[in-house]
Amino acid sequence: MANPYRYDHLSFEAFVDDMTFAKNARSAGETLPDFELPTVDGTTLSRADLEGTLALVVFGSKTCPMTITALPFLRSLHRTYGERVRFVLLYVHEAHPGERVTQPRALDEKVEHARAFGAETDVPFTIAVDTIDGDLHRALDDKPNAVFLVDREGRIAFRAL
Secondary structure (H helix, E strand, O other), X not given: OOOOOOOOOOOHHHHHHOOOOOOOOOOXXXXXXXXXXXXXXXXXXEHHHHXXXXXXXXXXXXXXXXXXXXXXXXXXXXXXXXXXXXXXXXXXXXXXXXXXXXXXXXXXXXXXXXXXXXXXXXXXXXXXXXXXXXXXXXXXXXXXOOEEEEOOOOEEEEEEO
């Protein structure tokens, strides 16, 4: 596949690159870009939907081991803070595509991956699906396992891998 964002197999270079935020990545104090994305429940999620509330935006995919291992902790956080913080899993590209789970080539296929992931892992909060080429993901920084805490005005308050 020619697209470096939607690779067929994880390369060593991509693996190493995933260990740190890029120098030009959005950071604390900067605002989220505008977006409107489909969710697995058939609605949409936009930046405007997050304004006025605290939001925890977590990147993930069904082939990301960091996503899978973080889910018990995220469920616990959601149980504790879910009434005060909007939790969103942004479904991004497949971190480790292969024979069993391939990299989606169209948005409807990506939505199906996200829907299956949500059902298989019992994610109790919104799963939004980024564009096929990861427009929001890449605008923030295309690490497969990042998390952004966003304040009520849509500014990034904290980020981590």
